[in-house]
Structures are given as C-alpha cells and as structure tokens.
Amino acid sequence: MFNRDRWREILEVLTSNVGRTILTAFGVCWGIFILIVLLAAGKGFENGIRADFGDIATNTMFMWTRRTTKPYEGLPKDRSFEFKVSDVQAIWDNVPNLRFVSPRNQLGGFRGGGNVIRGIRVGAYNVYGDYPEIINQDPMSVTSGRFINHNDIKDKRKVAVIGQGVKSELYDKDEEVLGSYIKIQGVNFMVIGTYKKKNNDGDGEEAQKEIYVPFTAFSQAFNRGEDVGWMAITAHDGSSISELKHNIIDVMKTRHKIHPEDKRAVGHFDLYEQFNRVESLFVGLKAIAYLVGIMVLLSGIIGVSNIMLIVVKERTKEIGIRRALGEQPWSIKKQILMESIFLTIISGMAGIIFGSLVIYGINSLLDNTGPVDMFVNPSVSVSVVSGAMMILIISGLLAGFIPANSAIKVRPIEALRTE
Amino acid sequence: MIEIKDLHKSYRMGSNSLHVLKGINFTAEEGELVAIMGSSGSGKSTLLNILGMLDLADSGEYTLDNVPIKDLSETKAAQYRNKFLGFIFQSFNLINYKSALENVALPLYYQKVGRKERQEKALNYLERVGLKEWATHLPSELSGGQKQRVAIARAMAAEPKVLLADEPTGALDSKTSYEVMDLIQKINDEGNTILVVTHEEDIAHMCKRIVHLKDGVIVEDKKIEQVRAQQYV
Numbered sequence A: 001m002f003n004r005d006r007w008r009e010i011l012e013v014l015t016s017n018v019g020r021t022i023l024t025a026f027g028v029c030w031g032i033f034i035l036i037v038l039l040a041a042g043k044g045f046e047n048g049i050r051a052d053f054g055d056i057a058t059n060t061m062f063m064w065t066r067r068t069t070k071p072y073e074g075l076p077k078d079r080s081f082e083f084k085v086s087d088v089q090a091i092w093d094n095v096p097n098l099r100f101v102s103p104r105n106q107l108g109g110f111r112g113g114g115n116v117i118r119g120i121r122v123g124a125y126n127v128y129g130d131y132p133e134i135i136n137q138d139p140m141s142v143t144s145g146r147f148i149n150h151n152d153i154k155d156k157r158k159v160a161v162i163g164q165g166v167k168s169e170l171y172d173k174d175e176e177v178l179g180s181y182i183k184i185q186g187v188n189f190m191v192i193g194t195y196k197k198k199n200n201d202g203d204g205e206e207a208q209k210e211i212y213v214p215f216t217a218f219s220q221a222f223n224r225g226e227d228v229g230w231m232a233i234t235a236h237d238g239s240s241i242s243e244l245k246h247n248i249i250d251v252m253k254t255r256h257k258i259h260p261e262d263k264r265a266v267g268h269f270d271l272y273e274q275f276n277r278v279e280s281l282f283v284g285l286k287a288i289a290y291l292v293g294i295m296v297l298l299s300g301i302i303g304v305s306n307i308m309l310i311v312v313k314e315r316t317k318e319i320g321i322r323r324a325l326g327e328q329p330w331s332i333k334k335q336i337l338m339e340s341i342f343l344t345i346i347s348g349m350a351g352i353i354f355g356s357l358v359i360y361g362i363n364s365l366l367d368n369t370g371p372v373d374m375f376v377n378p379s380v381s382v383s384v385v386s387g388a389m390m391i392l393i394i395s396g397l398l399a400g401f402i403p404a405n406s407a408i409k410v411r412p413i414e415a416l417r418t419e
Numbered sequence B: 001m002i003e004i005k006d007l008h009k010s011y012r013m014g015s016n017s018l019h020v021l022k023g024i025n026f027t028a029e030e031g032e033l034v035a036i037m038g039s040s041g042s043g044k045s046t047l048l049n050i051l052g053m054l055d056l057a058d059s060g061e062y063t064l065d066n067v068p069i070k071d072l073s074e075t076k077a078a079q080y081r082n083k084f085l086g087f088i089f090q091s092f093n094l095i096n097y098k099s100a101l102e103n104v105a106l107p108l109y110y111q112k113v114g115r116k117e118r119q120e121k122a123l124n125y126l127e128r129v130g131l132k133e134w135a136t137h138l139p140s141e142l143s144g145g146q147k148q149r150v151a152i153a154r155a156m157a158a159e160p161k162v163l164l165a166d167e168p169t170g171a172l173d174s175k176t177s178y179e180v181m182d183l184i185q186k187i188n189d190e191g192n193t194i195l196v197v198t199h200e201e202d203i204a205h206m207c208k209r210i211v212h213l214k215d216g217v218i219v220e221d222k223k224i225e226q227v228r229a230q231q232y233v
C-alpha cells in the first residue's frame, strides 16, 4: 500500500502546482493552528484557576453559624448560636461517607486582628485552632519540626506551627525557630514546626502567614469554651459533599433548634460546587476551542476537497488511460484519498508546529515578564496533538472522498475522450 | 479469439438517439491482423471501444478467448483489460509526467509485478521498439513516431491476447506510419491477434483482412494479400 511508486506519484501530483498546493494547505494549517492555540490558552486559564485552588481538598465544605431568621419551638428569631465541640461527633454519627470533620477556631482574619509578638517584633496573622487532620484538607508541607498531633490536642499543649512568612517576619535569617516562643494575644506558644503551602502567586503571601495551634489549647487560651467557630468537612472521594451537606446542615438545625425552613441560620461555602462550576467552565472553554478550531478546519477541508476535485478533473484523461491499462477503480480511489490525506496531514503538522512555536513563545514571554494572574503555563498535551492528528486523518479521508468517487464515476471511454 | 453476435449500440443525445452499430457479427481467430475500415463517423471507434471493454454495447454477445464478456463490474473489466487487451490510440495517450520506461511499466504495475522485474521487462519491450536509449525521456521529448512506439511497447508489456489499435497512424506522416505498421506486422508475425482501425487504404492493406463498416453494419469482410511495410521504411 505504501510503496515507493505511490509516494512518488503523490509527490509528483502535489508538487506539479506548488503555489496551489500551499494555498490549499494553508486552510488546514490555519484551522489546526487555531485549535491548538485555543486549547493551549484554555489550558493556561485552567492551570491558573487550579493554582488558585491550590492543593486544597476540593470535596470540602465550610460551615459557620449566623443568626436565625425564623422563630422555632418557642425560641425567637434573630437568635445567635454557636457550634459546639459535641456537634462534631453528632455529624460523624449521623452522616456517612465523611472523611474529615474539622472544627476550627480563628483569631484574626474576618473575626478581628490577632496580635503576635516575639521580643520587639510584632505581626498580625491569622491564628487557627485546629485538629491535626486539617493538614489533609488544606495541604501544606512541614518544612521543619512537625505539625500538630493528637497528643497536643489531648494535653492542650500550647504549641504552634508557623508559616514561612511568619518566620521571615518574626525571626532573623539564621535564628533557631523550633523551641522558641511567640506570644499570641498575650499567651505564650512554643513553635514546634514551620510550613509552606503550595499555592499560586495571588494569595500565596497570605497563605504563608498563618499560625496553627491545637484546637483545645486555642479554646483554653482564648476562652472559647466548647464553642466551634466553623467547620471544614471533607467527604470521601466516592461521594460528593454537595449532596451530603444537606444532611449535615439538617443535623445542625436539629441540634440547635433551628426551624427546618431557616435557610440562613447555618452559613456554608461548598468548595466542591464552586470547583465543579469552574470545571464546567473549563469544559465549556474546551468545547469552544474545538468548535472554533474545527469550524476553521472544516473550511480548510472543503478547500482541500475542492482542489482535489480540480486535480481529478485535470487528470480525467490520465485516469482514463490508467483504467484502459487495467488499473482497478479502488486503486485510483486509494491514490486520490492518499493524496488528500497526505496533503491534510502535512499542512496540519505545519499548523501544529506553528502553534507549538507560538505557545512556546508565550510561555517564555510569561517566564520573562513574571506570572500573570489566572494564566499559567498554556500548553497542549500529547493526547491533544494525537487527537488533532486523528482529526486530520479523518479530515483528509473526508476531503478526498468526493473527489475519489468522482474520479472513478466517469466511464473510461469518456475519460479518454476528454482533452 | 474474438466473437461478437448481433451487437447494437446507440448514443442518446437529449431526446435524439443515434444508432451507431446496428447488428455487428464478427469473428477473429488467433493470430489475425484485421483492419477495420469505414468513413469517419461510421462507428469504427465505437466498435473497438466495446471490444476493449471501455464502453458497453446495448445488446449482443461478446466472447473474448472463450470468456463471455457480460455484466462486468468495473473491477472485473479493469482486470480483463489488463490481462487480455492492449490499447494503441491515435493520440498515443502516454502519461506525460512519466518517463517512457515508466509508461511501459504501468500495465505491469497493475499486474502487481515487482519493481525490478517490471523495469527489466519494460526496458526489454522498449528495446524491441528500438527506444532503449530513450527510456528515461518524458513523452514531451519524443517525436510522434517515437511516442507511438512507446505506446505499442506499453500495449505489449502486459502480454495481452489482443492488441486494439484505433487509428495508430492517424497522427503520423506516411514514413513514420509505415515504421509503426512495420512494428505492428512484426508483432503479428509472432502470433499476436491485432485489430487496427483505420480509414487509410494503404494502412489497411498492410493487414491480412479488411472489414468494411458502413451505416452501422459490416458491408464487406475479405482476406487480402498483405503488403509488407518493411519495403517502405
């Protein structure tokens, strides 16, 4: 099938009118180029957004309390309430398929400024009272020492894990951090570890400036009693937190005597839902890229098909001669199809190469000028390229189909008669 | 070798129908060299094209080497053309971007003969028509007579049972015509069956039998004393 004579003939035909061949090739080249570049841009956007999510476990919801908006069981509306530590066990008992339920308390951030003092240095940081599991929900790498453990929780140890950002602000460059003390709102905590969060450039600074202390020690030191500020709840991979959250909220409503119809009393943020929304945005972007790319490609294919038709017309007599000499119709058809596929693939490859060069250029530009928000490492994967190749082969087949058929539609005698 | 019975053919042009062949009966034995004569438009080419399976008759029977030629698919027809028939046209019909050698090798390629053997055979036939030195030349670099000799070599290359020549000398001056006829006679001497369409008396008399077509029927069919072309070359 792929013998030398066939290839020679394909080249002979395509090089017999170079200008026309190049013009034809341009349509397909341009289509694939647009497809590749759009997909890469979508990927860059996707990478950028994903970097914003960081490593955070996305099957997670956050839940906090607000004022009630409906009276219930003799209790008035506008009542404020707090989650309690016992709520955690209640959630575990009543809702299946949960992976982590982490009660959290917080100083700083949206609940007021937290002051942290070390010697003469002062800083304002978010301070969290947490359980050890939080490291799985909001992943961070411990760069020295260790993270909070269950003994810390049990013994209410006043220990703290501080971010790299905190460290660089409160400590000199080569000062020993581990074992030193920091004063959080007047209470001394011993630093037992430092962390670094993988996160993108946007919120990266903030994320490195947090302090984690054991939940129990936090409650004791800052007089929170049994109160829980908010909760981070992660479902097992098989189930979606978006479905489970209704059960969880219902459990809270029952325990805190909230009207079942009260939609505002339990505030929550469903990361999974947000993530899915963004995911569908990515899917949409990809679909648009394919749509636009394939539309342009289609016009390229029609161009190839047209040119092949002209080529077939020009070669009518030759085809007649070949058939008089005994060439099989399918052999002629195959020849035309192969010419079409060859032309399509060659021009498509030119488009892929051209597109890759542009993407490469954009990447090195990004590297040189520094990061751009929401746009990281635009790229095309091997699977996209091989997908594009598949599209090209199919396109070539489609483009060659009509001309190939028209080549053998003419009866040999009529073909011979044409001048 | 060739047997046709009551062959009819008409061409439809819009509402008109032109009855070209009106019941042709004809047989040719192996080794014959037949001239088909007739005035222009008498249906000589039509007959030859039907014999060559390039065109279809409306009715009638056609047997070639004891094989009934009937209801052929295009694939089968191509196969038969390749195996049974060699064509020589008035306008040579060489493929202009292929060298003389490649043109001659083409029927062998369709027979799936290997590249090397193909080249050897083609060169051998080119040598027999005296054009070995011209093997690598394109048709545009050859004279009319040379082109027709390449075409003859090509028609011979597949070793067909019958050679069909439609006005092989029609585009050539008389000297070159005789050279071509000399070649055709020599091929016939080796036992090949050849049908030559012509409207030139002198060419017809270089065959061994003359069939005269008029108004769609054979009006005359006679054996003749062959004039050798050699003496005019």
Ligand SMILES: Nc1ncnc2c1ncn2[C@@H]1O[C@H](COP(=O)(O)OP(=O)(O)O)[C@@H](O)[C@H]1O
Pocket (backbone or CB within 6 Å): B011, B012, B013, B018, B020, B038, B039, B040, B041, B042, B043, B044, B045, B046, B047
């Ligand atoms: N494809 C065709 N369509 C219509 N008429 C045709 C066609 N081919 C040949 N004819 C007509 O048929 C008649 C015989 O043609 P042809 O066999 O070529 O004659 P010859 O070869 O003897 O000159 C002519 O009148 C010619 O015009």
Ligand SMILES: [Mg+2]
Pocket (backbone or CB within 6 Å): B044, B045, B046
């Ligand atoms: Mg004619």
